[in-house]
Amino acid sequence: MRLQARFIQLPLKYDAERLAKEVLAFSEDCWLPHPQRFEGNDFLPLISVNGEAANESFTGQMAPTEYLKKCPHLIEVLASFGASLGRTRLMRLSGGAEVTPHVDIHYYWRDRMRIHVPIVTQPTVTFQCGGLTVNMAEGECWIFDTFSRHRVVNDAEKKRIHLVADTVGGEGFFTLAAGGRLPEQQQPNWQPRAFEPTGATIDQLEYERENMPVVMTPWEIQNHVDFLFREAQQNHPQFPHVAHAASHFTHIWRALWSTYGESKEGWPRYRKALDQFFGQIRAARANEIKLRNGSDLFATLTALVIAPALSDQRNDTSGETRPDVAPQLAAAPNINTGAADPRFDRPIFVVNPPRSGSSLLFETLAQAPNIYTVGGESHGVIEGIRGLGIAASDFNSNELDARHARPEVAAMLRERFSQQLRDRDGAPAPAGRVRILEKTPKNALRIPFLAKVFPEARFVYLYRDPRQVLSSMMEGWESGRFVMYRDLPGWTGERPWSFLLTPGWRDLDGKPLNQIVASQWASSTTIMLDALDALPKERWVSARYDALLADPNAEIARLCAANELEWDRHLEEKLPLARHTVSIPIITNGAPAPTILMLCGLQSLQSLNALSAQRPAKSNEHSSSHAPGSDALHAHRSCARGCVLQGAAAKRS
Numbered sequence: 001m002r003l004q005a006r007f008i009q010l011p012l013k014y015d016a017e018r019l020a021k022e023v024l025a026f027s028e029d030c031w032l033p034h035p036q037r038f039e040g041n042d043f044l045p046l047i048s049v050n051g052e053a054a055n056e057s058f059t060g061q062m063a064p065t066e067y068l069k070k071c072p073h074l075i076e077v078l079a080s081f082g083a084s085l086g087r088t089r090l091m092r093l094s095g096g097a098e099v100t101p102h103v104d105i106h107y108y109w110r111d112r113m114r115i116h117v118p119i120v121t122q123p124t125v126t127f128q129c130g131g132l133t134v135n136m137a138e139g140e141c142w143i144f145d146t147f148s149r150h151r152v153v154n155d156a157e158k159k160r161i162h163l164v165a166d167t168v169g170g171e172g173f174f175t176l177a178a179g180g181r182l183p184e185q186q187q188p189n190w191q192p193r194a195f196e197p198t199g200a201t202i203d204q205l206e207y208e209r210e211n212m213p214v215v216m217t218p219w220e221i222q223n224h225v226d227f228l229f230r231e232a233q234q235n236h237p238q239f240p241h242v243a244h245a246a247s248h249f250t251h252i253w254r255a256l257w258s259t260y261g262e263s264k265e266g267w268p269r270y271r272k273a274l275d276q277f278f279g280q281i282r283a284a285r286a287n288e289i290k291l292r293n294g295s296d297l298f299a300t301l302t303a304l305v306i307a308p309a310l311s312d313q314r315n316d317t318s319g320e321t322r323p324d325v326a327p328q329l330a331a332a333p334n335i336n337t338g339a340a341d342p343r344f345d346r347p348i349f350v351v352n353p354p355r356s357g358s359s360l361l362f363e364t365l366a367q368a369p370n371i372y373t374v375g376g377e378s379h380g381v382i383e384g385i386r387g388l389g390i391a392a393s394d395f396n397s398n399e400l401d402a403r404h405a406r407p408e409v410a411a412m413l414r415e416r417f418s419q420q421l422r423d424r425d426g427a428p429a430p431a432g433r434v435r436i437l438e439k440t441p442k443n444a445l446r447i448p449f450l451a452k453v454f455p456e457a458r459f460v461y462l463y464r465d466p467r468q469v470l471s472s473m474m475e476g477w478e479s480g481r482f483v484m485y486r487d488l489p490g491w492t493g494e495r496p497w498s499f500l501l502t503p504g505w506r507d508l509d510g511k512p513l514n515q516i517v518a519s520q521w522a523s524s525t526t527i528m529l530d531a532l533d534a535l536p537k538e539r540w541v542s543a544r545y546d547a548l549l550a551d552p553n554a555e556i557a558r559l560c561a562a563n564e565l566e567w568d569r570h571l572e573e574k575l576p577l578a579r580h581t582v583s584i585p586i587i588t589n590g591a592p593a594p595t596i597l598m599l600c601g602l603q604s605l606q607s608l609n610a611l612s613a614q615r616p617a618k619s620n621e622h623s624s625s626h627a628p629g630s631d632a633l634h635a636h637r638s639c640a641r642g643c644v645l646q647g648a649a650a651k652r653s
Contacts, residue, residue, distance in 0.1 A: 016138035040097020047088035079200035082172015098380025245280035350439035355472035357545035372421035400449035447531035464545035
């Protein structure tokens with residue numbers, strides 16, 4: 001539904017902990033995959049047609065499912081809306097997943113609001129709509145403009161669960177919405193009131209019955225046409241042709257309604273009018289006319305008028321749709337042609353094993369002028385595309401190679417990055433070529449893939465003393481803050497899987513944490529360095545975490561020069577902690593901690609110590625005594641392979 005605001009927070013605050021107890025009691029078997037199988041998106045139906053959990057239709061009597069009957073507090077919350085309730089469900093988003101950018105153009109949502117009550121969430125879960133971004137906190141209540149382009153990113157390790165109810169509203173809801181607040185406006189005295197349980201029962205809920213027309217009235221059709229034409233590019237050269245076709249169609253429909261009303265006797269003539277209108281707007285190239293939300297006039301006229309106007313051929317069981325824009329996009333240019341990338345000018349990817357300090361480097365480099373980022377890590381940006389998530393590889397690993405960069409995949413990924421880019425001040429990227437910065441630890445396993453999708457890609461390999469990395473990774477596992485896959489199929493370890501998923505992880509099931517961490521680090525390091533070696537030398541540079549801590553201005557200046565970035569800021573001698581920091585980092589060349597002694601054999605430890613001690617001389621104008629040279633990288637790779645070999649030997653024994 002088009003609202004006058006992008007987001008409205010309603011003045012109620014619910015007990016999220018109490019709701020979570022009811023919600024988390026459901027087993028995994030109760031959750032259903034998204035109808036279009038979007039990875040990481042699933043739901044649990046609470047209200048559906050006839051109360052049938054598997055019924056995804058929009059048409060008919062809505063009723064509670066067996067699941068809602070088990071949730072007395074959820075029932076009280078739904079009753080508090082004071083609204084006629086349509087399709088209602090729990091919507092779950094896995095860690096690192098996203099609800100991809102889309103517009104709800106289905107007829108059902110033309111006059112329905114979507115009420116969101118976050119039950120399980122984190123501060124890093126962002127809801128983006130029409131250029132605004134909010135974090136809906138646990139227990140809050142929100143509605144938003146579903147006819148604007150919107151997206152949800154779970155940039156966190158844990159799942160996100162929302163109660164989501166579709167409604168046309170109601171007497172109580174009207175009063176509730178009138179007392180809401182707009183997040184972009186300052187309302188210092190506004191506070192949501194704590195919800196007091198009322199004892200409402202399931203029989204007291206109001207369920208919608210009338211939701212789709214048998215034959216749409218001419219007045220409703222005119223309303224939809226007028227609305228879409230106000231949203232459309234009226235200066236487009238094809239607009240007059242589409243407008244003429246619509247005027248002709250509405251005139252005919254009004255006459256048919258006057259003669260037949262909803263009588264089946266008139267259905268063949270109604271169908272003929274619809275088919276003619278469909279052919280006329282297709283011939284008039286209505287698909288070339290864009291609406292303000294980015295969708296096209298042909299698709300929206302079809303969804304709001306042609307498809308639902310007559311019930312003789314209705315098929316509405318597909319539910320929510322998110323059109324695949326990839327076929328409309330230009331594929332990534334081939335770097336071998338020598339042609340410049342029309343959008344991404346030497347995009348920069350920071351690559352490293354987890355806990356190497358990439359958040360600090362990323363947050364610092366992102367302050368450069370004329371550099372754009374997606375605002376954080378790109379788990380959902382990449383893995384939200386079908387075929388790129390771990391389920392597509394039978395949960396083998398997060399590794400992606402050049403074979404995964406099929407033209408349609410590359411086009412979609414480039415578009416997803418392009419849509420979300422913001423500069424250091426939050427302004428969107430302009431048209432044309434832009435410089436972007438991206439960092440996600442999983443990208444250590446994806447260098448060939450990224451190099452093909454982004455032909456001008458440059459990589460910054462961030463080196464940190466492996467002893468510190470291993471120690472920090474263990475700390476991260478133990479903290480529970482970096483859980484990546486809470487329910488990884490086949491994993492029975494004491495702790496849920498944290499950080500990136502490396503090849504061969506199944507062999508680690510039941511192993512001590514130190515062996516798991518050592519294998520993760522070794523596997524990601526080996527794959528990453530081998531991939532960098534395969535690139536031309538001018539496409540990657542290295543950086544040192546300890547140099548960034550010791551002299552941030554010098555290290556950032558060196559990296560900006562190496563990557564031809566502008567820099568206009570002076571940094572404090574001590575950089576602020578990155579947002580993913582667990583323990584305050586220290587610069588040390590001391591002996592490895594006792595726990596680290598357990599991670600590798602003597603040969604690997606010798607490589608670790610030799611690597612830490614190396615300070616190679618300058619090798620080119622952008623290098624420094626702090627940048628690891630070829631000898632250091634060779635030692636780093638040898639150390640990693642030593643850990644891999646030791647793990648393989650342990651498996652054989």
